Amino acid sequence: MNTPTYTKVDSALSPPKKDFRFLLMAIVAGLGGLLFGYDSGVVAGVLLFLRGTFHLSASMLGLFVAIALGAAAVGAAFAGVLSDTFGRRPVLIITAIMFILGALLAALSESVAMLFIGRIAEGAAIGVSSVLTPLYLAEIAATHWRGAIVTINQFYITFGIFLSYLVDYALSGTTGGWRWMLGLGAVPGVILLTGMLVLPESPRWLAGHNLLEKARVALRFLRGSLDVQAELDHLHKDVVEDGRRAAPWVRLLQKDVRKPLIIGVGLAIFQQITGINAVIYFAPTIFQDAGLSSASVSILATVGVGAVNVIMTLVSMRLMDSVGRRKLLLWGLCGMLTTLIIIGLGFTLNLHGTLSYLVVFMVAAFVGFFAIGLGPVFWLLISEIFPLAIRGRGASIATIANWVSNMIVSGIFLDLLLTIGRSSTFFLYAGMTVLAILFTLWVVPETKGVSLEDIESHIDTL
Numbered sequence: 001m002n003t004p005t006y007t008k009v010d011s012a013l014s015p016p017k018k019d020f021r022f023l024l025m026a027i028v029a030g031l032g033g034l035l036f037g038y039d040s041g042v043v044a045g046v047l048l049f050l051r052g053t054f055h056l057s058a059s060m061l062g063l064f065v066a067i068a069l070g071a072a073a074v075g076a077a078f079a080g081v082l083s084d085t086f087g088r089r090p091v092l093i094i095t096a097i098m099f100i101l102g103a104l105l106a107a108l109s110e111s112v113a114m115l116f117i118g119r120i121a122e123g124a125a126i127g128v129s130s131v132l133t134p135l136y137l138a139e140i141a142a143t144h145w146r147g148a149i150v151t152i153n154q155f156y157i158t159f160g161i162f163l164s165y166l167v168d169y170a171l172s173g174t175t176g177g178w179r180w181m182l183g184l185g186a187v188p189g190v191i192l193l194t195g196m197l198v199l200p201e202s203p204r205w206l207a208g209h210n211l212l213e214k215a216r217v218a219l220r221f222l223r224g225s226l227d228v229q230a231e232l233d234h235l236h237k238d239v240v241e242d243g244r245r246a247a248p249w250v251r252l253l254q255k256d257v258r259k260p261l262i263i264g265v266g267l268a269i270f271q272q273i274t275g276i277n278a279v280i281y282f283a284p285t286i287f288q289d290a291g292l293s294s295a296s297v298s299i300l301a302t303v304g305v306g307a308v309n310v311i312m313t314l315v316s317m318r319l320m321d322s323v324g325r326r327k328l329l330l331w332g333l334c335g336m337l338t339t340l341i342i343i344g345l346g347f348t349l350n351l352h353g354t355l356s357y358l359v360v361f362m363v364a365a366f367v368g369f370f371a372i373g374l375g376p377v378f379w380l381l382i383s384e385i386f387p388l389a390i391r392g393r394g395a396s397i398a399t400i401a402n403w404v405s406n407m408i409v410s411g412i413f414l415d416l417l418l419t420i421g422r423s424s425t426f427f428l429y430a431g432m433t434v435l436a437i438l439f440t441l442w443v444v445p446e447t448k449g450v451s452l453e454d455i456e457s458h459i460d461t462l
Contacts (some may be wrong), residue, residue, distance in 0.1 A: 036130055099125035100190060203457055275366075325444075326445065
């Protein structure tokens with residue numbers, strides 16, 4: 001049997017000079033990720049104060065986290081349809097407005113109902129943004145800039161989490177500080193709104209709706225003094241061909257899509273059921289249970305965890321194209337497994353005093369191993385493994401599975417702690433990590449250096 005040959009990506013091409021347009025797109029990319037990251041992380045500090053303010057039970061605190069994640073899943077499900085119909089730019093503008101209003105409503109709430117309505121608005125906006133921001137940026141960026149834009153978006157998610165932890169710590173001793181924690185989320189929303197008012201509609205969307213003159217104007221803004229006629233002609237041709245290749249939803253059930261769908265949905269679920277967002281959302285609560293003295297000290301320890309998340313994401317970005325996706329994924333999962341077992345043992349032994357910092361260190365290590373493997377590799381693989389004709393819809397299904405899993409895991413975390421105990425909860429996550437390792441060994445391919453066309457043609461042999 002002949003061994004298939006794969007096309008390597010040529011990284012020797014020189015990118016065009018970056019100007020203010022590149023910086024503007026990079027800022028917008030960062031803000032889309034920043035909304036996601038900030039909202040994910042700020043909840044960790046807010047939860048410490050809501051119990052006393054609104055007298056919420058553990059189940060209600062879990063619902064406070066989960067309701068935004070459920071709304072995000074709904075937002076992600078409708079993002080593609082809305083943007084295909086009305087355009088990328090107007091939907092992103094409405095998304096920014098929704099996030100601003102949701103953040104302010106939650107911050108100013110005087111009742112549990114107002115608080116939850118604000119969280120629903122924020123969650124829906126984040127769900128739309130998580131799907132649509134990378135799509136919009138991929139469509140407006142020149143070919144040589146696309147990788148940098150996507151990389152910046154991934155980095156800013158972790159930076160948003162880190163920034164939210166700093167805000168939580170700075171406001172932890174302030175009366176009503178939780179309101180400021182939530183309300184400050186409106187700031188990146190305002191900047192995102194401003195950026196989207198400056199940037200044009202996606203030229204690809206305009207060309208796809210036969211608005212070629214508007215597509216030309218958009219390209220002229222995005223490319224500066226460069227001649228855009230050749231790109232416009234090529235764009236129009238690609239849009240026409242994509243329309244001919246467009247496949248119905250039932251295409252996702254066909255045999256050649258089965259493995260990519262299993263990989264995408266499987267990794268989406270494992271990314272959550274191994275415990276990462278339970279740790280991100282509830283890190284200060286975990287540290288208080290481990291014996292740290294106060295809310296401020298617990299949040300300060302969480303800031304350190306956020307810094308590890310950012311640093312190890314940068315390390316992963318550096319290694320992704322040299323070490324490979326699958327190897328980083330396995331390294332990260334093995335590290336996660338080790339740290340989860342040690343955290344479980346730490347709670348079993350009921351560590352106190354100086355030894356309680358072992359739990360803090362292991363939580364930081366757990367997040368670090370996630371940041372070099374399962375965190376970034378999942379998002380990268382779902383953009384690579386699906387056939388072109390259903391790539392967007394396949395990635396959307398994996399994203400929805402991710403949000404729903406996030407909602408379930410985060411929603412039941414505090415109840416798990418109360419029902420089966422702290423140590424058993426982390427041993428349960430360790431068991432899920434073992435399954436994730438086996439899944440990776442059996443199913444997940446290596447796509448480093450393989451062209452998208454060859455991945456599509458030879459996914460079963462990779």
